[in-house]
Amino acid sequence: MKNTWALFLVSAFRKTSVILLVMALFLNTTNNVYASSCQGVISGAGGEKLPIGTSSHVIKIDMSSGYNPNSEYYLKIKATSNTDDEAQTSSFRIDQNKTYPGGISVSNKVVTWTVTDNEALTAAPMAGEDDIHYVFLYDSGLSGSNRLCDVGTYVTSKNNTGGQCSLYVYQTKNSKKCYAPGCMDVTSNTATVEVEGLEAADGTPFNGEVRFVVGVDGWFKVVQDKKTNASGGKASVEFTSDDTGKHTVFVEEVRAGSNFKFPGCEAIFNLEAYCDTNMCVDVRTDISQNATIRDFELCEQINDGAERGKCEACFGGTSSGTPGVWTAIGCIPAKPENIIKTFITIGISIGGGATFLLILAGAFRLSVSQGDPQATKDAKEQITAALIGLIFIIMSITLLRFIGVNFFHIPGFGT
Structure with a gap:
């Protein structure tokens, strides 16, 4: 009984081994064993960057060693490593010196492909600044995925100037x-x-x-x-x-x-x-990347002619000859010292205006107090506080000028 089982197992093992060997031989002769990089000297696919406006690009592969002379091959250029064909050659053999349709030629097992397809020579609109093109070699005799190896890549650039459009x-x-x-x-x-x-x-x-x-x-x-x-x-x-x-x-x-x-x-x-x-902005404006920004574009949004003129004068140069920036409070010169002067002037104006309004309010309260001691006292205190505030504003300007000039050397404080 033991011998019978032993013979059965040996027979089954032999049959299984034969089947696996046949399958291995079949797969080895018909399916592609993908190599990451092609053998031989290659030019035109080493990552070079093509000039904008290139009308043709030459790719060469020396297939004199490591390739089957009886196979038929073809080349492809893809936008990515797996999809989007941009160009493809006709099938060719390396054992024949011959010129094939589509810009492919073979001489002494050196394959030359002159690429003229526009899609393979320009950057796609969706690409960034640079667009990478992938070149692959295929063996027509292989079944399934018959990509044999990676030839390499080259790069095209997008023309971001937009020409004169x-x-x-x-x-x-x-x-x-x-x-x-x-x-x-x-x-x-x-x-x-x-x-x-x-x-x-x-x-x-x-x-x-x-x-x-x-x-x-x-x-x-x-x-x-x-x-x-x-x-x-x-x-x-x-x-x-x-x-x-x-x-x-x-x-x-x-x-x-x-x-x-x-x-x-x-x-x-x-x-x-x-x-x-x-x-809504109803001014027709060129937004192409080659467009120049007009200085007076902001001013064109102002309907009042007098204000628009002031805005244009501000951009073109203030009375001091220095171009400025137009704002809701008027023209602010672009130089740092002039900006500081402008803000100091604005601050004094606001402080002086607030003091004047507080004095008027205090005077009004005093006039309607009708002899009420407390109301009269409050009105006088308000007027006094406003005057003291004005004195502090004047003193703070003097102090700021002293600190700005002598300690921090801030432009605009010394003049």
């Missing part, structure tokens, strides 16, 4: 256009993005298909990705967003092989939860 974003409320950077909110159904000044490579106004992408909070969420035709360098789209906070809009050409003089333009604006009607 101008971007305007607005909402219409009560038949009135309210422009960014003024208050815009999510309660309105739609907003409009307008772009102007798009130029072709020859400097003429661009005509062709463009893409508008609107994202929230650094492209955490895309709320609009829409294509439209530009005419005379101008185009516009409408979008909706239920998200408050910072939004980014990016405009680029759709057609592969960029014909833009500048690859694209970008702007940032905010959407609030609610904007009151009187918060």
